[in-house]
Amino acid sequence: MRAAVIGLGVEGKKAFESLLRNNWDVYASDLSTKLNLENMNLPVADINLLSKEKRLSFIIENAMIDLGFTNPEEIDNCDAVAISPSMFGTELANKYQKQGKLLCDVLTKHREIFTIGITGTNGKTTTVTMIHKILEKAGYNVLIGGNGGGGFEGYYDLILEAEKGDYDVMLIEVCDMTLNFCNYCFDFDIVGLTNIGNDHMNVHKSIENYKNTVKNFFKGKEVFISKYQDFKDELESSARETNYFKETEYPLQLFGNFNKLDAGLASAISKKLGIDEPIIKDTLENFQPVEGRLKVLHLNDCDIFIGKSDNSSAIHSILEEKDFHAIFIGTPRVNEEDRLDILNEVVNHNPEVIVLFPGLEDTIDYAKMRLQSLNYNGRIEIANNLDEIVAFVAEFSFEDAIFIGGNGQDAIIQIQIRLEEIIESINKSF
Structure with missing residues (x-):
């Protein structure tokens, strides 16, 4: 099988690596030539570098990377296309979506797994990790990942891994800039919102726009929202079912009321899944900070x-x-x-x-x-x-x-x- 990766930002690089790990042949491209490829684990000794003006091509045994341009013929000859989440909704993405060539449409087992998504401005990684530890302690086989910026392998890694394993739950950290992309690629059974705050305004332009994107993401879903969240009524009106959470009452080994709210969200979702209270309590009381977090x-x-x-x-x-x-x-x-x-x-x-x-x-x-x-x-x-x-x-x-x-x-x-x-x-x- 051969896949095309269009766009080599954080998610594109992770998609490239995941596809290679799963024995796909890969064609990748990005319109910029000023990309840092050091963390892509390319075998430098095996690279054949072709350069023409402001274009670069890297050729290795089972992959090719074009920088400064994209070769449409290479993409058309691929079995599947992995687009950058930021490209979702563009003319190019729509073309391959209509053809049924987006990777999330070619591989579909991930849509059969019970799926929990955690989104918001802050606290996503901590909340996802808390839920993961609770579910594993309760005996669930959990596939966890999502937002590459959160330290995971990326959305495409979830799609590829789902094909290989027998998972009870898929747990996804959903970046607030990729809500539309994720809404299409995954079938969410439950969505938790940590908060809506001031970040990525270069993309959202305003809190109002950000709120409307979340509202659209909530349509037809069962959602969990903080009892203190702004826009509660609007968000609730869009969801199929709304649950509210507040700070956990369990003593945590974490600083701050914001972490108590993250634990409250993790606890509320876990209780909804029928996890026993002692498991939730023990997990949260012994939870340690995620690497890089406070x-x-x-x-x-x-x-x-x-x-x-x-x-x-x-x-x-x-x-x-x-x-x-x-x-x-x-x-x-x-x-x-x-x-x-x-x-x-x-x-x-x-x-x-x-x-x-x-x-x-x-x-x-x-x-x-x-x-x-x-x-x-x-x-x-x-x-x-x-x-x-x-x-x-x-x-x-x-x-x-x-x-x-x-x-x-x-x-x-x-x-x-x-x-x-x-x-x-x-x-x-x-």
Whole structure:
């Protein structure tokens, strides 16, 4: 079998790798030639590179990649097409949808599995992981994945894996930018909404548009919504059945009311599935933070709160519950100016120190300009690398609390790992 992957963003790269792992031949293309292919595990020694003006072609044993152009004949000769979720609804995607060549229409076993989708702005990965652990403890065989940005292998990996296994439940993290794509590709039996917040406004343009996309996604489905959620009446009117959840009453090993809400959603869905209360309680009370998400470390006199929090809604939820002497913020990509709204929340919190570090990209100059426009009068520091970040953490480690977050999950995970190593080393020396 041969598949075409059109678009090599996060999901496209993951689709390419998943198809190769499942022994498909693959043709992939992207109109940009400025893509980082390092994480695609291409066997460099076996690559035959063809270059013509601003076009590049990579040819390996069972795959071909075109950058700067797309070859329609190659796509037409494929058995299935995996489009980037952002392309869903375009003329090109509609063409292959009408032909029945989209991968989710060629392989269909995933639509036979009982499917739970978790979407929203913040808390998706934590909620999905909580439900996964509960269901596995209850004896279910669970296929878990979805949004590549959440650390999973991607939507197409779910479709491919479903063909091979005998699963009771498929559990999907649904990115708010891929709602229409997922609505077509998967048959959701239950959908949980963590929250609707201020993120990806470069795509949604407004909260109103985002809400309307969620409303359309809810049509005909059984949904779970927070009792505090804005637009409750509108969202409920679109759904087939609506269930409301609130914060869990179980003691958690996680910080923050927002995590209690995520646990409340996980608990509500699990109870709907008939999972015994003791299993839910034990799982949630012993649940540990997901890698890269908010956790608390202790160094000298200081509580270090660290975790990805890449939008102003996430930062607001954290800062309203705790005072921080210093706040470290990873910067967003160049085209994500709306994520600089994080700094508005930070300045409102008015810490003594703000430390900026490269998160997804080195946009520190943009961040400094935003701080200047907000008339922040505290101390501003720049940490250009991991060593400099650690040095600032050491300087502030005798304060009550500091926060490290913002954009750049990989960078934040590296900081977590380094700090945990330092803390473990100190503890061993006593």
